[in-house]
Amino acid sequence: MLHTAGGPYREGVSFSVPELSGSPAERYADLAQFARALVDGEHDRIANAANLSALVKATVPDLNWVGFYFHDGTELVVGPFQGLPACIRIPLDRGVCGAAARTRRTQRVDDVHAVADHIACDGATNSELVVPLVSADGELIGVFDLDSEKTARFTDDDQRGLEAIAAVFVDSL
Numbered sequence: 606m607l608h609t610a611g612g613p614y615r616e617g618v619s620f621s622v623p624e625l626s627g628s629p630a631e632r633y634a635d636l637a638q639f640a641r642a643l644v645d646g647e648h649d650r651i652a653n654a655a656n657l658s659a660l661v662k663a664t665v666p667d668l669n670w671v672g673f674y675f676h677d678g679t680e681l682v683v684g685p686f687q688g689l690p691a692c693i694r695i696p697l698d699r700g701v702c703g704a705a706a707r708t709r710r711t712q713r714v715d716d717v718h719a720v721a722d723h724i725a726c727d728g729a730t731n732s733e734l735v736v737p738l739v740s741a742d743g744e745l746i747g748v749f750d751l752d753s754e755k756t757a758r759f760t761d762d763d764q765r766g767l768e769a770i771a772a773v774f775v776d777s778l
Contacts, residue, residue: 625664633766636664640770644777650675650746653777655685661770662687665763667755670727673738673774674702675747681706684747692726700724705735705748713764715757727752734759736771746775 623639625632643660644653654673662671672686674695681695681702697707699722705712712735717723723733730752738746749771753759759767 623664629760629762629766633762633769636660636766637769637773639664640773644773648778650774650778651685653774657770657774658685658687661751661767665751665767667753667758668751669729669754670750670752672750673747674706674750676706676745681747686750688752689727692724695724701733701735702748702750705737706745709737709739709745711736711764711768713759715759729754731756732758734764734767736768738771738775740775740778746778749774 623635625635627635640657640660643656647653658671658673662668665671668688670686670688670691672688672691673684674681675684676682680697683691683693695702697703701712701714701717701720701723703722703724712733714720714723714733717725717730717733732753732755734751736749738748740746749767751759751767
């Protein structure tokens with residue numbers, strides 16, 4: 606577990622990647638528990654986005670990019686991520702990330718090449734899942750973006766599980 610006798614995970618406390626087992630729903634429930642412990646007591650969005658990106662990239666198989674884009678009032682701006690260098694700015698009227706932000710609905714795309722306005726930051730990406738990050742009062746915070754080289758990588762279980770991780774992030778703010 607990420608908690609120690611002295612409190613939540615902090616400097617000087619060793620972290621190891623959790624080993625997840627069981628059904629997809631059980632694995633994601635365990636991952637959400639680890640995510641909550643990782644952000645417990647920390648409210649900095651950069652710190653939490655960085656750690657959650659690393660946690661998800663290390664534990665969810667077949668992902669080539671995991672990260673956050675933050676809404677600056679006009680467009681999405683890249684935040685902490687794991688993977689190859691990314692597009693820096695994404696307008697809300699373009700791509701899968703823009704669609705998730707604009708509609709405030711999760712976008713699960715089995716084949717990004719079939720999306721006319723897909724923004725290809727990594728040409729190896731074939732499928733994508735983007736979860737909008739929206740505050741309790743309806744303010745757009747940004748999006749949680751996950752890419753895979755596998756076509757149709759993301760299932761209903763993945764979507765529900767990664768939406769739960771996104772909720773952990775929003776709740777930490």
